[in-house]
Amino acid sequence: MKRVFNFSAGPAVLPVAVLERARDEMLDxxxxxxxxxxxxxxxxxxxxIIANAEALLRELMGIPEDxxxxxxxxxxxxxxxxxxxxxxxxxxxQSVDYVLTGSWAEKACSEARKLCADVRVAxxxxxVNYTRxxxxxxxxxxxxxxxxxxxxxxxxxxxxxPYLPDTGDVPLIADASSNILSRPxxxxxxxxxxxxxxxxxxxSGVTVVIIRKDLMGRKANLPTMLDYQALAKxxxxxxxxxxxxxYILGLVLEWVKEQGGVNEMERRNIHKAGKLYAAIDGSxxxxxxxxxxxxxxxxxxxxxxNPDLTDAFLAGAKAAGLxxxxxxxxxxxxxxxxxxxxxxxxxxxxxxFMKEFERVNG
Amino acid sequence: MKRVFNFSAGPAVLPVAVLERARDEMLDxxxxxxxxxxxxxxxxxxxxIIANAEALLRELMGIPEDxxxxxxxxxxxxxxxxxxxxxxxxxxxQSVDYVLTGSWAEKACSEARKLCADVRVAxxxxxVNYTRxxxxxxxxxxxxxxxxxxxxxxxxxxxxxPYLPDTGDVPLIADASSNILSRPxxxxxxxxxxxxxxxxxxxSGVTVVIIRKDLMGRKANLPTMLDYQALAKxxxxxxxxxxxxxYILGLVLEWVKEQGGVNEMERRNIHKAGKLYAAIDGSxxxxxxxxxxxxxxxxxxxxxxNPDLTDAFLAGAKAAGLxxxxxxxxxxxxxxxxxxxxxxxxxxxxxxFMKEFERVNG
Numbered sequence: 001m002k003r004v005f006n007f008s009a010g011p012a013v014l015p016v017a018v019l020e021r022a023r024d025e026m027l028d029x030x031x032x033x034x035x036x037x038x039x040x041x042x043x044x045x046x047x048x049i050i051a052n053a054e055a056l057l058r059e060l061m062g063i064p065e066d067x068x069x070x071x072x073x074x075x076x077x078x079x080x081x082x083x084x085x086x087x088x089x090x091x092x093x094q095s096v097d098y099v100l101t102g103s104w105a106e107k108a109c110s111e112a113r114k115l116c117a118d119v120r121v122a123x124x125x126x127x128v129n130y131t132r133x134x135x136x137x138x139x140x141x142x143x144x145x146x147x148x149x150x151x152x153x154x155x156x157x158x159x160x161x162p163y164l165p166d167t168g169d170v171p172l173i174a175d176a177s178s179n180i181l182s183r184p185x186x187x188x189x190x191x192x193x194x195x196x197x198x199x200x201x202x203x204s205g206v207t208v209v210i211i212r213k214d215l216m217g218r219k220a221n222l223p224t225m226l227d228y229q230a231l232a233k234x235x236x237x238x239x240x241x242x243x244x245x246x247y248i249l250g251l252v253l254e255w256v257k258e259q260g261g262v263n264e265m266e267r268r269n270i271h272k273a274g275k276l277y278a279a280i281d282g283s284x285x286x287x288x289x290x291x292x293x294x295x296x297x298x299x300x301x302x303x304x305x306n307p308d309l310t311d312a313f314l315a316g317a318k319a320a321g322l323x324x325x326x327x328x329x330x331x332x333x334x335x336x337x338x339x340x341x342x343x344x345x346x347x348x349x350x351x352x353f354m355k356e357f358e359r360v361n362g
Numbered sequence: 363m364k365r366v367f368n369f370s371a372g373p374a375v376l377p378v379a380v381l382e383r384a385r386d387e388m389l390d391x392x393x394x395x396x397x398x399x400x401x402x403x404x405x406x407x408x409x410x411i412i413a414n415a416e417a418l419l420r421e422l423m424g425i426p427e428d429x430x431x432x433x434x435x436x437x438x439x440x441x442x443x444x445x446x447x448x449x450x451x452x453x454x455x456q457s458v459d460y461v462l463t464g465s466w467a468e469k470a471c472s473e474a475r476k477l478c479a480d481v482r483v484a485x486x487x488x489x490v491n492y493t494r495x496x497x498x499x500x501x502x503x504x505x506x507x508x509x510x511x512x513x514x515x516x517x518x519x520x521x522x523x524p525y526l527p528d529t530g531d532v533p534l535i536a537d538a539s540s541n542i543l544s545r546p547x548x549x550x551x552x553x554x555x556x557x558x559x560x561x562x563x564x565x566s567g568v569t570v571v572i573i574r575k576d577l578m579g580r581k582a583n584l585p586t587m588l589d590y591q592a593l594a595k596x597x598x599x600x601x602x603x604x605x606x607x608x609y610i611l612g613l614v615l616e617w618v619k620e621q622g623g624v625n626e627m628e629r630r631n632i633h634k635a636g637k638l639y640a641a642i643d644g645s646x647x648x649x650x651x652x653x654x655x656x657x658x659x660x661x662x663x664x665x666x667x668n669p670d671l672t673d674a675f676l677a678g679a680k681a682a683g684l685x686x687x688x689x690x691x692x693x694x695x696x697x698x699x700x701x702x703x704x705x706x707x708x709x710x711x712x713x714x715f716m717k718e719f720e721r722v723n724g
Binding site: 001002003004006008009010011012013014016019020022023026027028031032033034035037038039040041043073074075076077078080081085111114115196198202203204205206221222223224225226238239240241242243244245248321323324 | 363364365366368370371372373374375376378381382384385388389390393394395396397399400401402403405435436437438439440442443447473476477558560565566567568583584585586587588600601602603604605606607610683685686
């Protein structure tokens with residue numbers, strides 16, 4: 001068996017211990033005589049799996065009782081629509097705020113425009129190719145907005161909010177797909193946090209929604225599968241949930257807990273990202289496009305001072321077992337996504353390769 | 363390792379060969395050094411996996427070129443809403459037909475009512491507790507309907523259309539979640555066929571939609587993730603698809619092909635279901651509530667002439683390694699779901715247990 005260091009932005013590397021357990025339980029989960037994939041979602045065994053996943057997420061993130069935790073489908077992208085669909089009761093007169101810090105924020109904003117006449121851009125850093133996060137002072141927030149939406153980490157541009165935006169009484173909504181569980185968050189400061197699982201939580205195919213209960217049930221007659229209240233009422237079991245993806249998510253949460261929880265994840269992430277940024281900043285051969293204060297601990301884009309060497313860098317890295325490092329076309333160069341499950345050895349191997357590549361080509 | 367015979371209605375039994383391959387490839391897919399779960403959905407390896415799954419489904423079902431194949435999320439239940447959302451352009455004046463043959467058909471119809479003023483029931487067998495499928499002559503179809511919707515197999519009530527409804531020029535839409543791939547279907551007779559994967563196709567978390575291309579793109583400004591046209595345009599990759607569920611679905615399709623394709627599946631299913639119904643009908647100890655002509659090959663409900671023995675039957679069956687046989691509360695008694703992946707040995711073991719239980723308790 002071969003294993004590489006996989007710097008994919010998502011779906012992304014999972015802890016080896018999680019994959020080993022999934023492998024070992026594939027044909028017979030704990031003596032049940034069947035795979036988790038084959039279990040009725042209403043069976044005792046499966047009900048325990050989903051309940052355990054929710055309990056672990058609540059424990060790890062400190063989610064208060066007045067928040068519902070939903071395991072949904074459709075990715076963060078479906079949330080771009082479900083959010084306004086559920087929260088906006090009068091599309092002609094109500095207003096919502098979006099802070100644009102990258103492509104995903106733009107998409108969330110575009111979907112809201114289909115469902116609400118007055119969608120305001122509270123701030124945008126598009127003019128600097130999203131290389132930084134706007135400061136609190138730059139946010140022109142509407143105190144009457146139904147909600148204010150941010151993207152807490154920007155996978156493509158490699159930026160992350162270094163502060164918690166203060167939106168006053170307006171519920172703050174965060175797409176946290178690419179940094180959930182990488183650092184502690186005060187859930188009670190948010191109206192809703194949502195995240196596709198395929199970066200820090202597990203495989204693709206399950207989306208976590210953490211929503212303050214009073215924000216649900218505002219609109220009648222929604223399609224049932226798009227109604228937070230209806231979904232919450234059935235404990236994410238309105239229909240068959242993505243059972244296997246939730247099982248893997250639960251294994252990842254167990255792993256995070258065993259490692260020391262979210263505080264320990266943050267400590268490691270600061271350490272790992274710090275090392276990598278230091279290696280980039282420490283050489284004129286490598287460049288990082290992002291503003292230092294806005295840098296993401298999860299996604300580290302970097303380019304070569306001589307961009308003609310990019311293909312050689314990627315090919316050499318791949319040969320050294322360092323894969324999926326190609327940067328997004330909006331930024332170019334390289335991007336190293338270093339989520340919770342990326343071990344420090346992966347960072348060290350990447351840095352060693354960068355040094356060697358510079359020695360040979362510099 | 364222990365394995366049972368699992369008669370779950372869904373998620374349901376998968377071929378052992380599929381689970382073994384998933385286990386063996388869990389940490390390293392074909393020398394890639396990573397799990398399929400960890401792969402970028404845009405990677406060459408993964409693009410081959412999803413393309414192969416679509417090609418196999420097209421081959422096995424004989425899907426014509428003028429039909430799109432989509433791998434979506436949200437289950438058949440989300441299709442209950444996406445279907446009217448996409449096809450009805452004038453909710454105030456247009457009309458749609460629904461044939462009610464069980465709980466899932468009722469739910470599909472209820473969701474349509476939220477999105478279309480004139481939803482007609484073309485036929486219903488609710489008065490006989492859905493123990494039969496209405497005949498063609500009983501369908502009061504509206505020739506001006508935008509579409510006519512059926513549920514091709516009823517998981518709960520154990521009935522299945524023994525004929526293909528003729529809806530004239532009105533597009534026929536089928537929820538085929540519980541009998542897709544169990545028998546050949548002439549796809550060109552349908553406007554759209556949809557199916558949650560967790561019965562005959564793979565794990566939960568992926569929904570297959572096979573739609574005639576001219577039925578897409580009728581409505582502007584839909585939420586992108588709910589727009590068939592937008593989803594088809596990106597080859598089900600508008601956002602991150604449920605990558606692992608699609609991989610398993612592909613393995614199941616390979617298995618079906620290896621076994622001899624859909625014709626062979628049908629031959630086996632006729633044989634397996636025939637044996638089980640014969641065992642039930644051959645004894646006054648067991649009863650089957652469904653009309654003979656409407657009986658499902660996939661879900662076989664049966665009760666005991668003495669219902670007081672039901673709990674003992676279920677407990678004894680479980681002890682004999684025959685699990686998830688409890689009937690749905692709407693029908694009571696037992697239900698044996700015997701999808702493609704249920705081996706004949708499972709049917710034989712169930713029949714042997716039934717005979718022994720009758721001998722002891724009869």
